[in-house]
Amino acid sequence: MAIIETHDLRFVYGKGTPFEKVALDGVNISINEGEFIGVIGHTGSGKSTLVQLLNGLLRPESGKILLNGNDIWAKPKKIRSVRFEVGLVFQYPEYQLFEETVYKDIAFGPTNKGVKKKDELDEIVRTAAQFAGLKESLLEKSPFDLSGGEKRRAAIAGVIAMQPKVLILDEPTAGLDPKGRDRILDRIRTYREKTGSTVLLVSHSMEDIARVADRVLVMNHGKVEMFDETKNIFKHGERLAQIGLRVPQITQVFLEMKRMGADVRTDVYTMEFAKGVALDYLSGGEKKQGGEAE
Amino acid sequence: MISDITIGQFMPGKSFIHKLDPRMKIILMTAVIVFVFLAKNLMSMGAMVGFVILSMLISRIPLRMYFKGLKAIWFLVFFTAALNMLYIKGEHVVFEYKSVTIYEEALWQSGFIAVRLIVIVIISSMLTYTTSPTDLTAAIERLLAPFKLFRLPVHELAMMMTIALRFIPTLLEETEKIMNAQKARGADMESGGIIRRAKALIPILIPLFISSFRRAFDLATAMDCRCYTGGKGRTRLNVLRYRFRDVFAFLLVGGLCYGIIYLNSLAPSLLVR
16 A cells, blocks of 8 residues: 555645746656655755755645645645654754763654653654664763764664654665665664565665665756566666666666676666676576576 | 845945945044034034935945845834934924924924934944944954954954854744744744743754754854964964045045035024024
8 A cells, every 4th residue: 555655746845936946747656565665866856855855845846746635735734743653864963962961862752743741752763773883872972972883773763663654764874884774774674674665765866765764766957767566676777877867886887797708687776686697607507597586 | 034134235246335344434434423413403414314215226226235235224214213202392383283283493403303313323324334344343443453452352252243243143043943843843832921022032042042052052162273363373364455435435424424514504403492
């Protein structure tokens, strides 16, 4: 069942000024409950606008957004409740930390949601911290004493703590070192598996998307370019390059091998899978690789 | 929206007023503001208002921009005018109802006060609309230069002003971002009483403060890296120079000032005292 649907979504920045710019036009997508969606697109393609529309921070110029089949703007005064259902982690979320302790900062969202009982709140905060991979000992520290990666995870915990049905993350790994980035991706994956929530991950990193997403939404100039299963998306390497994106590096390697005359399959987009394919090829067992992609 | 704020907004253009030397603009603007207070009868005030309208047209700034600037002070204008109207006593009664008596003198007085306030706002927004912030601070630095004798750190003051102006749009953008992030966490900024609303500002102000400090440190480092050591021995890329049009504008405003004093002497003052 579709948890989020959009119908002919259109959004314009600076309506009625000389700086008017159409950010989104004719966006029709449908996202099923429990799916892991990757969102990619070049800078200014409308990714960030789309995610802000989905949780009601921006109001569409025309078109509809359905959450569980209900138009989220049916009652504009109730829009705040949509934000608890669709949790949005902004780019560089560490800049939104403000409380004295990490614990209080994580509790900000659930308190706004109306969680009053102390033990219930405590449970929620600790679970969220655990999902984000924050040690218990960090909870009583000031958020400003944490390292960059820890701050980022504390901010993500602050959104997870609202227990949203849909979690949207806008470039959660931007500016982190490889270790910090793997850690966050792993955490998000575990969170999805354990809670069964729907997750949307906006990223510029094809490698990240290839690793975690079931389906990929490709945005281009405010329109949906492709929306398909991950393996199908990366078959369109040329088209992706045309719109300023690319396939994962590992896929590029295999495409190049193919071009040089090696008989290998080219729908390879994760390291683990690539290893198998490469070994098969090296052992001369080209015939054996006829199997399905993982 | 928050980005509608127009404080110190500069609107590039090529009009006569845009091209004037910023120092001359500041001096002439001060003169006009002083003389709007000296205009005492209809003739001199008329000359002043005519001059202001003429310069508004010459500046080629859309008139609605001036009205936008006035929006903020309508209440003040109305309030001071109303108070003056009620409290000033004179000889000729125009209106009487129960304990409220309005005299002719009071009407003139409040009209003049309203016009003065409006002229001040129009003239000062004309200055910011037609002068880029860099020109403005350069001019202030030059005009304050004599105070260096009294050890006033003129250059530093001007630099602080430049930086402050430079960061207004950045901070506005940042505020909007943080507001959105907190709204996404369910912060409620639109409802509740005054105390709740003030409390709702905390999650915005603290991150804003912290990022401002971070920006300040970064900027200081960047300035250090470019060997900035303060005003001593520093030269300018664009040296301000008075030109013929500045002399012309000076004579024009000088003429206006003389005219106001002359016209004041032709008819009795309409103001009390």
